[in-house]
Amino acid sequence: MFGAQGRAVHQCDRGWAPVFLDREQSISLMSVGFLLEKPDEAVVWRGPKKNALIKQFVSDVAWGELDYLVVDTPPGTSDEHMATIEALRPYQPLGALVVTTPQAVSVGDVRRELTFCRKTGVRVMGVVENMSGFTCPHCTECTSVFSRGGGEELARLAGVPFLGSVPLDPELTRSLEEGHDFIREFPGSPTFAALTSIARRILDATPTCLP
Amino acid sequence: MFGAQGRAVHQCDRGWAPVFLDREQSISLMSVGFLLEKPDEAVVWRGPKKNALIKQFVSDVAWGELDYLVVDTPPGTSDEHMATIEALRPYQPLGALVVTTPQAVSVGDVRRELTFCRKTGVRVMGVVENMSGFTCPHCTECTSVFSRGGGEELARLAGVPFLGSVPLDPELTRSLEEGHDFIREFPGSPTFAALTSIARRILDATPTCLP
Numbered sequence: 001m002f003g004a005q006g007r008a009v010h011q012c013d014r015g016w017a018p019v020f021l022d023r024e025q026s027i028s029l030m031s032v033g034f035l036l037e038k039p040d041e042a043v044v045w046r047g048p049k050k051n052a053l054i055k056q057f058v059s060d061v062a063w064g065e066l067d068y069l070v071v072d073t074p075p076g077t078s079d080e081h082m083a084t085i086e087a088l089r090p091y092q093p094l095g096a097l098v099v100t101t102p103q104a105v106s107v108g109d110v111r112r113e114l115t116f117c118r119k120t121g122v123r124v125m126g127v128v129e130n131m132s133g134f135t136c137p138h139c140t141e142c143t144s145v146f147s148r149g150g151g152e153e154l155a156r157l158a159g160v161p162f163l164g165s166v167p168l169d170p171e172l173t174r175s176l177e178e179g180h181d182f183i184r185e186f187p188g189s190p191t192f193a194a195l196t197s198i199a200r201r202i203l204d205a206t207p208t209c210l211p
Numbered sequence: 212m213f214g215a216q217g218r219a220v221h222q223c224d225r226g227w228a229p230v231f232l233d234r235e236q237s238i239s240l241m242s243v244g245f246l247l248e249k250p251d252e253a254v255v256w257r258g259p260k261k262n263a264l265i266k267q268f269v270s271d272v273a274w275g276e277l278d279y280l281v282v283d284t285p286p287g288t289s290d291e292h293m294a295t296i297e298a299l300r301p302y303q304p305l306g307a308l309v310v311t312t313p314q315a316v317s318v319g320d321v322r323r324e325l326t327f328c329r330k331t332g333v334r335v336m337g338v339v340e341n342m343s344g345f346t347c348p349h350c351t352e353c354t355s356v357f358s359r360g361g362g363e364e365l366a367r368l369a370g371v372p373f374l375g376s377v378p379l380d381p382e383l384t385r386s387l388e389e390g391h392d393f394i395r396e397f398p399g400s401p402t403f404a405a406l407t408s409i410a411r412r413i414l415d416a417t418p419t420c421l422p
Contacts, residue, residue: 001316039319042288042327047258050289076285077253078261104388105212108250116253134379139350146384168345173357177315 002029003179009034014062030061047079054083058091075109077116085120094206095123097163101131102150114158125163125205127155128198132165135190142167161205164198167191213240214390220245225273241272258290265291269298286320288327296331305417306334308374312342313361325369336374336416338366339409343376346401353378372416375409378402 007019009030018028032043032053045053063069069091071084085093096117100110110127117124129151135142145168155162169191175182186192218230220241229239243254243264256264274280280302282295296304307328311321321338328335340362346353356379366373380402386393397403 040322040326042323042330044288044293044327044330046290046293074285074287077255079257079290082255082257103384111251112253115251116255119253119255134345134354134356136347136350136352137354138352139347141347141349143345143348143381145345145356145379145381147381147388168356170354170356170358173314177358 001176002027004029005033005039007034012062015060016056017062025064028063028066030057050079051083054080055087058087075113077113081116082120085122093122095125097125097128097202098160099128099130100151100154101146102129102133102144103147104150106146107150107154110154111158114154114160124158124160125202126161127151127158128163129165131168134168137170161201163201164194166194166198212387213238215240216244216250218245223273226271227267228273236275239274241268261290262294265294266298269302286324288324292327293331296333304333306336308336308339308413309371310339310341311362311365312357313340313344313355314358315361317357318361318365321365322369325365325371335369335371336413337372338362338369339374340376342379345379348381372412374412375405377405377409 002021004019004021009019010017016030018030019034021027021029033039036043069088071088073080073084096113098110098113098117100106114124116122131146132151133142133144133148151165152162167190169189171186171189172182172191174180175185183192213232215230215232220230221228227241229241230245232238232240244250247254280299282299284291284295307324309321309324309328311317325335327333342357343362344353344355344359362376363373378401380400382397382400383393383402385391386396394403
């Protein structure tokens with residue numbers, strides 16, 4: 001999604017140097033994908049090996065000074081999530097951003113993730129609903145492809161903020177596929193407005209030195 | 212999705228009795244969901260505990276005589292997948308049915324799953340593409356919401372059969388949410404035709420005693 005396929009991680013004197021997306025080093029990435037010799041290689045790792053690598057990604061990467069560290073986890077409540085929480089606990093993470101799609105099957109999974117956050121003492125910053133309806137580019141009518149309102153209802157039941165909905169947008173997918181900058185190409189789109197509003201609500205709710 | 216929430220697993224003299232969906236016991240289910248006291252409870256289990264339960268689901272459930280045993284796994288190539296393959300190996304499973312969505316990010320993950328199948332000696336029965344375009348119910352124009360053709364291309368590259376595409380269909384979601392029988396209510400829909408064709412191709416390609 002960042003167009004960083006094929007980039008490699010190098011060793012520097014302070015640890016692994018992350019992959020930088022720009023000269024200003026404003027976004028740096030680390031992923032198991034950068035450590036594989038072939039991109040098709042299956043990462044056939046059991047829990048303990050995954051846990052060890054997650055720990056290393058926090059402690060052995062020369063992150064430098066960061067405003068935000070975002071960890072994108074798989075769905076669920078298993079090894080990866082426990083390892084991430086354990087590795088980050090000394091740094092007092094701001095919390096978990098919980099993403100669901102609107103339909104009941106996804107909301108059911110995410111309810112268990114909220115219980116997991118409560119059990120492990122992780123603050124929930126809020127719920128985001130993804131794939132929230134599709135506006136037909138031909139007739140501009142909007143259809144709820146995957147049911148409706150699941151994210152907002154979940155946030156209400158869990159007593160956490162609902163941060164907003166991101167629609168299904170073929171232009172977003174196309175930008176990611178083709179390596180274009182969606183933000184520069186579609187600044188007037190409803191999807192961009194939705195993403196910006198969610199980001200703004202997160203920034204407003206978190207203590208930070210950023211403007 | 213089967214409307215089996217709240218059903219419980221009982222102990223019988225041959226082991227755990229699965230949850231039966233109908234009187235004829237034509238579909239029986241087993242899920243960790245049936246074993247939880249509260250549906251919101253997070254299953255905070257590390258690999259070894261998950262592996263043990265998967266093994267039990269194969270060996271300790273009184274499945275009776277089955278035509279097909281379908282195991283729905285999470286995405287990826289980790290503990291659950293290795294445990295499933297190990298538990299089923301003595302029964303010579305027919306193979307893996309690999310499901311992707313059309314966009315590159317999903318296809319990339321699924322390529323690694325195909326490598327995993329090769330490494331672990333599991334035959335790939337074929338690739339199915341899910342969320343393959345959306346036909347607007349207002350104007351009947353079809354849009355590729357998530358890119359296009361990723362599943363077919365992947366099957367071609369991996370040299371495995373491409374079994375078909377399932378469109379995004381709000382009626383399917385609604386049926387699952389509201390507990391209706393999609394097959395009875397929408398037998399003329401393109402989604403039903405797509406699902407039937409995929410099932411038929413799988414049946415045709417597998418040795419079976421079914422008609």
